[in-house]
Amino acid sequence: MMFNVKLFAILAEQIGHSEVQLTLTAPITAAAVKTALRAQYPQTASVLADCLVAINQTFVSEEQFAPSEVTEIALIPPVSGG
Amino acid sequence: MMFNVKLFAILAEQIGHSEVQLTLTAPITAAAVKTALRAQYPQTASVLADCLVAINQTFVSEEQFAPSEVTEIALIPPVSGG
Amino acid sequence: MHYVAIAAQPLDVQALYEKLKAPEFGGIVTFVGTVRQWTDEIETQSLEYTAYTEMALKEMTKLAVAIEAKGANVVIVHRVGQLELTDEAVFVGVAAAHRGEAFKWCEYLIDTVKKQVPIWKKEFDTDKIRWGGLNDV
Amino acid sequence: MHYVAIAAQPLDVQALYEKLKAPEFGGIVTFVGTVRQWTDEIETQSLEYTAYTEMALKEMTKLAVAIEAKGANVVIVHRVGQLELTDEAVFVGVAAAHRGEAFKWCEYLIDTVKKQVPIWKKEFDTDKIRWGGLNDV
Numbered sequence: 001m002m003f004n005v006k007l008f009a010i011l012a013e014q015i016g017h018s019e020v021q022l023t024l025t026a027p028i029t030a031a032a033v034k035t036a037l038r039a040q041y042p043q044t045a046s047v048l049a050d051c052l053v054a055i056n057q058t059f060v061s062e063e064q065f066a067p068s069e070v071t072e073i074a075l076i077p078p079v080s081g082g
Numbered sequence: 083m084m085f086n087v088k089l090f091a092i093l094a095e096q097i098g099h100s101e102v103q104l105t106l107t108a109p110i111t112a113a114a115v116k117t118a119l120r121a122q123y124p125q126t127a128s129v130l131a132d133c134l135v136a137i138n139q140t141f142v143s144e145e146q147f148a149p150s151e152v153t154e155i156a157l158i159p160p161v162s163g164g
Numbered sequence: 165m166h167y168v169a170i171a172a173q174p175l176d177v178q179a180l181y182e183k184l185k186a187p188e189f190g191g192i193v194t195f196v197g198t199v200r201q202w203t204d205e206i207e208t209q210s211l212e213y214t215a216y217t218e219m220a221l222k223e224m225t226k227l228a229v230a231i232e233a234k235g236a237n238v239v240i241v242h243r244v245g246q247l248e249l250t251d252e253a254v255f256v257g258v259a260a261a262h263r264g265e266a267f268k269w270c271e272y273l274i275d276t277v278k279k280q281v282p283i284w285k286k287e288f289d290t291d292k293i294r295w296g297g298l299n300d301v
Numbered sequence: 302m303h304y305v306a307i308a309a310q311p312l313d314v315q316a317l318y319e320k321l322k323a324p325e326f327g328g329i330v331t332f333v334g335t336v337r338q339w340t341d342e343i344e345t346q347s348l349e350y351t352a353y354t355e356m357a358l359k360e361m362t363k364l365a366v367a368i369e370a371k372g373a374n375v376v377i378v379h380r381v382g383q384l385e386l387t388d389e390a391v392f393v394g395v396a397a398a399h400r401g402e403a404f405k406w407c408e409y410l411i412d413t414v415k416k417q418v419p420i421w422k423k424e425f426d427t428d429k430i431r432w433g434g435l436n437d438v
């Protein structure tokens with residue numbers, strides 16, 4: 001199933017887009033999102049290692065989601081506000 | 083020797099003046115200033131117990147001063163700024 | 165009542181401070197982060213902040229609500245866009261009944277904002293461009 | 302460069318904040334003490350602050366200079382005169398290279414101002430008049 005995944009900061013710059021489409025199979029997990037991006041864009045591997053995943057605008061680590069629960073996926077590089 | 087002594091806050095209110103003249107003999111000390119005020123204005127005794135003395139705009143405790151070194155004496159009730 | 169925002173325009177420090185004031189809160193502590201010129205040997209010329217705005221607002225709101233529940237007014241605002249030296253990047257303010265709490269909560273909030281709110285700094289230094297939060301690769 | 306003052310007029314928080322800004326100092330922490338309505342069961346209606354102005358300025362200057370020597374800009378201003386609820390009584394601001402220092406130094410300064418600068422508060426409460434700093438006699 002295809003999902004839009006939001007990209008930010010250095011990750012968006014490395015890929016040249018602020019959103020990509022990735023194929024993910026149920027259950028959706030943070031690890032699966034990172035693995036799918038890495039497969040399609042190997043140049044992101046080193047940054048991806050430090051990225052978090054947000055599903056529906058909440059950080060997730062080991063949780064599993066049914067595809068129907070997932071309305072928004074984002075990859076969050078190390079934050080540096082302030 | 084006569085000295086002008088500055089009074090502030092509740093002490094000034096208790097005496098009704100912001101400055102009094104006290105007779106002090108050399109050497110001038112913080113304790114002597116308080117004793118002289120207490121003798122002349124017994125109503126200040128309880129507040130005086132918590133007052134500090136500033137000579138030449140510096141807090142002093144046990145120091146002794148020659149009269150010629152003393153340009154300004156003040157009695158400082160417990161401070162409460164901020 | 166808390167106020168959180170991601171701002172594309174310069175921060176109005178006075179207006180944000182005014183939002184904190186209340187008769188029940190006598191101690192107001194604010195933190196402002198401004199663009200600093202030097203970090204050790206590195207000289208910064210300007211910064212660009214970007215945000216995952218919707219999620220950043222959600223995270224900032226969670227933080228503000230949790231502190232306000234203890235008895236406080238909270239303001240958290242972060243700039244995005246291009247910033248020059250001394251421009252305000254972030255404003256965090258806490259008004260509380262007593263100053264000890266206001267200091268503690270304000271420092272906690274800025275520490276936490278820097279750790280977990282999805283905002284990113286791109287630093288235009290005199291030698292090269294750096295992304296904040298990453299090791300200098 | 303430090304700025305200290307005893308002010309007979311309302312504090313201009315924005316102007317005092319602006320004095321702190323500098324390209325070398327990225328973290329600015331300010332404390333503002335305002336007139337609070339309630340202290341436990343006691344309701345305050347207004348305050349009057351008086352100062353031993355010359356000595357207060359000397360004490361504030363000593364404090365500011367000592368902190369600036371560590372690497373900071375410092376502003377300390379205290380109001381005198383009649384103040385109403387939410388009026389600003391005191392402004393203490395520290396700009397430093399890093400925020401941890403700015404928080405620590407700002408809190409130290411307001412703690413120390415309250416302990417040793419000759420300024421007095423006369424509190425007009427709904428039940429009676431109280432002098433700050435004294436046990437409630």
